[in-house]
Amino acid sequence: xxxxxxxxxxxxxxxxxxxxxxxxxxxxxxxxxxxxxxxxxxxxxxxxxxxxxxxxxxxxxxxxxxxxxxxxxxxxxxxxxxxxxxxxxxxxxxxxxxxxxxxxxxxxxxxxxxxxxxxxxxxxxxxxxxxxxxxxxxxx
Amino acid sequence: xxxxxxxxxxxxxxxxxxxxxxxxxxxxxxxxxxxxxxxxxxxxxxxxxxxxxxxxxxxxxxxxxxxxxxxxxxxxxxxxxxxxxxxxxxxxxxxxxxxxxxxxxxxxxxxxxxxxxxxxxxxxxxxxxxxxxxxxxxxxxxxxxxxxxxxxxxxxxxxxxxxxxxxxxxxxxxxxxxxxxxxxxxxxxxxxxxxxxxxxxxxxxxxxxxxxxxxxxxxxxxxxxxxxxxxxxxxxxxxxxxxxxxxxxxxxxxxxxxxxxxxxxxxxxxxxxxxxxxxxxxxxxxxxxxxxxxxxxxxxxxxxxxxxxxxxxxxxxxxxxxxxxxxxxxxxxxxxxxxxxxxxxxxxxxxxxxxxxxxxxxxxxxxxxxxxxxxxxxxxxxxxxxxxxxxxxxxxxxxxxxxxxxxxxxxx
Numbered sequence: 001x002x003x004x005x006x007x008x009x010x011x012x013x014x015x016x017x018x019x020x021x022x023x024x025x026x027x028x029x030x031x032x033x034x035x036x037x038x039x040x041x042x043x044x045x046x047x048x049x050x051x052x053x054x055x056x057x058x059x060x061x062x063x064x065x066x067x068x069x070x071x072x073x074x075x076x077x078x079x080x081x082x083x084x085x086x087x088x089x090x091x092x093x094x095x096x097x098x099x100x101x102x103x104x105x106x107x108x109x110x111x112x113x114x115x116x117x118x119x120x121x122x123x124x125x126x127x128x129x130x131x132x133x134x135x136x137x138x139x140x
Numbered sequence: 141x142x143x144x145x146x147x148x149x150x151x152x153x154x155x156x157x158x159x160x161x162x163x164x165x166x167x168x169x170x171x172x173x174x175x176x177x178x179x180x181x182x183x184x185x186x187x188x189x190x191x192x193x194x195x196x197x198x199x200x201x202x203x204x205x206x207x208x209x210x211x212x213x214x215x216x217x218x219x220x221x222x223x224x225x226x227x228x229x230x231x232x233x234x235x236x237x238x239x240x241x242x243x244x245x246x247x248x249x250x251x252x253x254x255x256x257x258x259x260x261x262x263x264x265x266x267x268x269x270x271x272x273x274x275x276x277x278x279x280x281x282x283x284x285x286x287x288x289x290x291x292x293x294x295x296x297x298x299x300x301x302x303x304x305x306x307x308x309x310x311x312x313x314x315x316x317x318x319x320x321x322x323x324x325x326x327x328x329x330x331x332x333x334x335x336x337x338x339x340x341x342x343x344x345x346x347x348x349x350x351x352x353x354x355x356x357x358x359x360x361x362x363x364x365x366x367x368x369x370x371x372x373x374x375x376x377x378x379x380x381x382x383x384x385x386x387x388x389x390x391x392x393x394x395x396x397x398x399x400x401x402x403x404x405x406x407x408x409x410x411x412x413x414x415x416x417x418x419x420x421x422x423x424x425x426x427x428x429x430x431x432x433x434x435x436x437x438x439x440x441x442x443x444x445x446x447x448x449x450x451x452x453x454x455x456x457x458x459x460x461x462x463x464x465x466x467x468x469x470x471x472x473x474x475x476x477x478x479x480x481x482x483x484x485x486x487x488x489x490x491x492x493x494x495x496x497x498x499x500x501x502x503x504x505x506x507x508x509x510x511x512x513x514x515x516x517x518x519x520x521x522x523x524x525x526x527x528x529x530x531x532x533x534x535x536x537x538x539x540x541x542x543x544x545x546x547x548x549x550x551x552x
Binding site: 001002003005013014016017020023029088091097108111114116117120137138139140 | 515
């Protein structure tokens with residue numbers, strides 16, 4: 001599915017709507033260049049899950065946990081992960097197959113760790129500066 | 141010799157003490173959620189109950205894995221720390237080998253512990269036991285469960301071993317695999333009794349004592365976790381691209397988010413809607429229904445009603461279907477376009493659908509729903525359905541459980 005996002009407001013609406021569809025144990029992969037708004041979409045999904053904590057980019061932490069919502073939210077940014085073993089040592093497998101929702105930014109860098117049946121949202125720039133295109137799919 | 145043993149690799153952490161007189165004392169956690177938090181309090185409790193002081197301990201035996209990632213880390217770290225503090229050695233025991241001490245066995249048997257590693261895989265090994273001798277005949281590894289069970293049966297057949305005993309929670313998750321294999325062989329495939337089937341510090345302590353006597357104790361620094369993760373080269377071969385489904389890669393029409401106040405129309409569906417339903421199903425579900433499935437419902441021997449929700453452009457953005465026979469019906473599929481969720485469309489479709497079949501005399505209605513499908517369960521509860529049963533591991537591909545719900549309209 002290809003969705004045209006006209007503004008940050010659309011990002012928020014989409015994120016809130018997606019949140020209502022998420023079940024425990026799901027993994028959402030966010031793929032897209034720097035600046036495409038992966039963290040902005042994560043904030044919207046978090047809001048939809050009832051998370052009250054402030055969401056920050058996990059680029060340096062690799063993963064941040066949020067427990068204030070209706071189920072745990074695990075927000076990953078694997079951009080700096082050069083070695084999948086490093087991700088394993090953080091317990092990524094237990095997160096990905098756990099009881100919360102995982103949002104993984106730059107998931108395309110760790111394809112073999114992503115569970116089958118995970119959602120993928122590929123974000124690209126649109127024509128106008130605030131426009132984005134969401135290409136939604138599933139992993140095999 | 142007084143050995144303090146831990147096992148934290150399974151669903152319930154446990155602690156045991158084994159002494160030179162072969163007395164075995166143990167405690168296990170019964171709180172699945174917080175079992176790891178209880179490890180040290182249980183240890184203190186056990187020392188207190190047995191009157192053994194920590195200075196009397198001569199070894200710490202610990203299950204180093206495979207099993208729960210977090211469990212292994214906590215068990216190994218705790219054991220190493222206590223060993224360092226008390227100045228005593230550690231006896232590392234692998235969780236798979238520890239099952240050798242689960243019970244006494246007569247004659248020769250093939251002991252096959254299987255710990256669920258998800259994705260149809262198990263951490264497993266095959267041990268040939270006979271008297272005092274033990275041989276690891278199937279190497280401990282992360283195996284595909286069907287392959288491992290087949291290998292065990294083949295080994296037993298080729299070596300005239302008349303029974304295989306399976307242990308571990310892999311027996312629960314993949315019982316059907318064992319049952320299938322058992323049906324095709326003369327080898328007796330036994331699943332260990334529940335009381336013996338899972339990891340236990342008592343096994344670690346007993347096997348630990350034997351290993352210590354054979355020189356298997358070591359300095360805490362040498363103890364390493366055993367995850368049995370697939371080798372890196374294998375993993376890299378597995379995928380270098382996020383395996384997105386091919387159909388999601390086909391060129392598609394770009395849509396915009398629908399206006400918040402868009403008017404939705406509801407009507408009864410016909411066979412002409414099948415193509416649209418299949419397309420919508422593919423957008424909603426990771427494992428969608430084909431057009432044939434919808435045709436099967438609509439043209440099959442059971443009565444069938446489907447309703448469709450249309451947006452202002454006349455596009456189908458939701459559907460719900462029931463098949464029925466006489467007065468009993470089953471809700472087969474309810475889907476709402478992801479962009480239209482949260483607007484009460486599912487609700488209105490269920491209203492229409494139930495009113496229709498109820499007017500046709502269908503009063504007992506059932507359905508299956510994935511246990512984790514929170515929003516669907518809420519939708520059905522709002523329409524008078526109650527959970528009446530559960531089928532474990534119903535959805536084969538993911539091992540998810542199904543909840544069985546019923547709406548009873550028959551006057552009691």
